[in-house]
Amino acid sequence: MSRRADAWTAGAVVAVALHFAPAAQAGGDPPDPMAGEALAAARCAECHAIGRTGESPVAVAPPFRTLQDLWPLANLAEALAEGIVTGHPQMPETRLEPGEIDAFLAYLETLSR
Ligand code: HEC
Numbered sequence: 001m002s003r004r005a006d007a008w009t010a011g012a013v014v015a016v017a018l019h020f021a022p023a024a025q026a027g028g029d030p031p032d033p034m035a036g037e038a039l040a041a042a043r044c045a046e047c048h049a050i051g052r053t054g055e056s057p058v059a060v061a062p063p064f065r066t067l068q069d070l071w072p073l074a075n076l077a078e079a080l081a082e083g084i085v086t087g088h089p090q091m092p093e094t095r096l097e098p099g100e101i102d103a104f105l106a107y108l109e110t111l112s113r
Contacts, residue, residue: 030106031099031102031103031105031106032103032106033103033106033107033109033110034107035100035103035107036100036102036103036104036105036106036107036108037050037107037110039096039100039103039104039107040064040104040107043094044064044094045057046058047061048061048062048063048064049061049063049064049065050063050064051064051065051111052065052111064108064111065108065111065112067108068108068109068111068112073105073108073109076105076108077101077105080094080095080096080101080104081095081096081098081101082095083095
């Protein structure tokens with residue numbers, strides 16, 4: 001009985017560890033903030049202020065330096081993976097690949113320093 005419980009626990013721990021392992025680390029590369037910045041510049045800067053200063057081109061789009069105040073980063077990662085739907089017609093549904101999310105969040109972290 002206790003052996004089975006131990007085996008179950010070990011399995012659950014592995015499952016949880018896998019679930020939280022950042023995808024980029026599974027590939028051996030740490031998330032690259034520069035790639036995140038490039039992604040933001042290419043796909044988000046049309047509407048959002050992506051740097052440390054400046055206003056968003058679309059006034060209602062939150063500047064990226066404030067995103068961490070709006071969303072805990074973990075929630076943001078989940079929302080980006082599933083597709084953010086803000087319920088605002090001006091924001092297209094945005095869905096990023098796991099590697100892109102890690103890079104994007106790494107970039108956001110550099111903004112808060
Ligand atoms: C065409 C304009 C446009 C583009 C491109 C765009 N956004 Fe937005 N985004 C908006 C607007 C407008 C809002 C505010 C929506 C609202 O508050 O209803 C917004 C809100 C957000 C929010 C906050 C959502 C919330 O509910 O608080 C996040 C996070 C976000 N955008 C991420 C991104 C990312 C990441 C990209 C690039 C991959 C991106 N956006 C590209 C217009 C845009």
